[in-house]
Amino acid sequence: MAGLYINQHVLNNLFYILVTIFAFSFIYDHSRAIRQRPLYGQALLGACLALAAVLCMKFPIYMDPLCVHDFRQIPFLLGTLYGGGAVGAVLFVVLMLARTVLYGFQPLTLIVYTIMFAIAAAASPLFRKLPRPSKLVMSLGLTFLLAVLTTFVAVMIADFPVTRPYIAYFIIMPPFVMMFAVYLMETLHEAQLARAELMKMEKMEIVSQMAASISHEIRNPLTVVKGFIQLLQTGRLPRETEERYIRIALEELERAEAIIRDYLTFAKPAPKETEPIDVAVELQKVLQMITPMAHMHSIHVSSSLEHGVVIGNVQYFQPGVLII
Numbered sequence: 001m002a003g004l005y006i007n008q009h010v011l012n013n014l015f016y017i018l019v020t021i022f023a024f025s026f027i028y029d030h031s032r033a034i035r036q037r038p039l040y041g042q043a044l045l046g047a048c049l050a051l052a053a054v055l056c057m058k059f060p061i062y063m064d065p066l067c068v069h070d071f072r073q074i075p076f077l078l079g080t081l082y083g084g085g086a087v088g089a090v091l092f093v094v095l096m097l098a099r100t101v102l103y104g105f106q107p108l109t110l111i112v113y114t115i116m117f118a119i120a121a122a123a124s125p126l127f128r129k130l131p132r133p134s135k136l137v138m139s140l141g142l143t144f145l146l147a148v149l150t151t152f153v154a155v156m157i158a159d160f161p162v163t164r165p166y167i168a169y170f171i172i173m174p175p176f177v178m179m180f181a182v183y184l185m186e187t188l189h190e191a192q193l194a195r196a197e198l199m200k201m202e203k204m205e206i207v208s209q210m211a212a213s214i215s216h217e218i219r220n221p222l223t224v225v226k227g228f229i230q231l232l233q234t235g236r237l238p239r240e241t242e243e244r245y246i247r248i249a250l251e252e253l254e255r256a257e258a259i260i261r262d263y264l265t266f267a268k269p270a271p272k273e274t275e276p277i278d279v280a281v282e283l284q285k286v287l288q289m290i291t292p293m294a295h296m297h298s299i300h301v302s303s304s305l306e307h308g309v310v311i312g313n314v315q316y317f318q319p320g321v322l323i324i
Helices: 008-029 032-036 038-058 073-103 107-129 132-158 164-233 239-264 279-296
Strands: 275-278 309-312
Touching (some): 008 032, 008 038, 008 073, 008 164, 032 038, 038 073, 073 132, 107 132, 132 164, 275 279
Antiparallel strands (some): 275 309
16 A cells, blocks of 8 residues: 555645635625625635635546546535535536546546535535534535445446555545535634624624613703703793793704714714804803703802804714703
């Protein structure tokens, strides 16, 4: 069994398979369009694994006068099991074309991979429903059974010579490589799901914090409105004063409405326009709101304001006033 060991060519085939799996996971995880459209995901899976299969054939483990050995069946079975018959059919066509271009057409290869495709495509719906441990067992067993079955068919049809290197590289090694590839696919998929769940939890935490902040901000204008309504209920106010109180109450309700509107659109807020703001005018509005309530509690309010202009948004400039 001279020369039968895990050499550089075996490691190269493993490298091609692992790199394309990582490439698929990376692109899938960073493309919202692919995640939202299953057809795009299947196309990406097929493209990545087709590249791996072609590279495995282009740089095989070893060659003899009768057969070329490589791990092309691993990406082929992976794509068929995870992507179903559609992805498997694309990989089958690519694999046959590449085999013909690189080494010429071989009817036995067509028969062998037709059997693999039919069985893997039939097993795909069940495979995708299984939990990870069951997928690992099924991938190991299915790859081994397919290798034995197709070897038996090759011996029966073409009197194919089964050598010790063939047994090692086509029957013994591929099931374990397949199981490792499935383990990697499942681990990367679970990492994507965990990342998505974490982002969802972070967003809910932000929403919770904003809700607490918004409830505090809304309490201020509502408290002002409540105070002025209580003043209006006394019925002993001049008409001009009542109209002024009503106007202030309506302004505060509009302010509360604006706060709620901004909260509902917090994910993508529109840019706010800025303008010159007279600080004395805005502070005078605050005094108008608190003076009536201050008088009710025998509190005298005095002010000495000077005009000063700043650039900003009036809504965000307004200070919170909490009247108890």
